[in-house]
Amino acid sequence: MNAGQWKGRDLGTRTVAYEDRDAILYALAVGAQATDLELVFEERLRVLPTFALTRAQWAPDALGSAGAFDPTTAVHGSQRLKVHKPLPRAGELELAARVGEVWDKGSAAIFEVVVESEYFEAVWSLFAPGCGGFGGDRGPSARKRPDGAPDTTLTVPTSPNQAALYRLLGDRHHMHIDPEAAKAAGMPRPFMHGLCTLATVTLPLAAELGAHPADLTELEGRFSAPVFPGDTLTVSTWKDGEAVLFEAAVDDTVVLSGGRALFAS
Structure with a gap:
């Protein structure tokens, strides 16, 4: 099929x-x-x-x-x-x-x-x-980076042990802990789970907005490039009504794009 x-x-x-x-x-x-x-x-x-x-x-x-x-x-x-x-x-x-x-x-x-x-x-x-070409709809385009300078820029460090901790929650794919498995997947060393990176960003976002991170009601983001444990993220944010749009980068490489978060007031 x-x-x-x-x-x-x-x-x-x-x-x-x-x-x-x-x-x-x-x-x-x-x-x-x-x-x-x-x-x-x-x-x-x-x-x-x-x-x-x-x-x-x-x-x-x-x-x-x-x-x-x-x-x-x-x-x-x-x-x-x-x-x-x-x-x-x-x-x-x-x-x-x-x-x-x-x-x-x-x-x-x-x-x-x-x-x-x-x-x-x-x-x-x-x-x-390898699964495309079946004649279906291409779907919506990815959310574009907002025009203009960010409203705020946050510095978010990650921990060298972060992927090792996160995998204990259920996602135990070997590429996040085993150097050989990471190399087989085309990575130079074990890398962070995308969902770990995305969740990590929500804590400082909440703090910047004066919200509690447990009051998150909506979240979305696209995984653009790998993050390695110990990397420092630079998170750019733009207000969008009650929500905040965001993008995260390591040095000059965007790692999370099209981000959007909403916290209950």
Whole structure:
């Protein structure tokens, strides 16, 4: 079957459980400090909304395992998240997954994997080389960088241990920890998970806006280039009504583009 025939395919449902320690470990893995008590202390805990993405990682993996694309060459292109209500400190999530749109980029296809629950809706966009050319719609263009100088510029360091911590939350692909696996994937050394980089940026964004990072209600971003543990990100931001648009770079290389975040007021 061609890539377009996967559109609408049911990927099943799953009940996933977690404890408060998982949410705390996640917060530490995306940059929370020991002084951020509402993120790292169980008595005051507010769960970061992006933690939900670690519980739903099985869904895009399931599409690759089903044969829609070659998991060794497909890459995570972008991510969207819409929050319906706060995650509990611990408990179970009922998740339902399906294939949303499948876009035809000619030499490649983009598969959208949609995961829904009462707490959130998330969309993975997976870029699959060699799966295009089936006569489908090319899909929308990526969000362009805003005109004009940024309203603010933030400096966001990453930790040398960050990828090692983040993979304990469920995404244990070897390329994020094993130098040989990273080289096989075309990288000079292990690199950060895209979702880790994206979530890491939301904490300083919230601080800049005077918001709590657990009050995130919408998030999106495109993964433009790899980030390596220990890199320092330069994050440019532009106000867009109640939301903030952002782009992150390491030196002169853009690593996150088309970013947008919204926090509840």
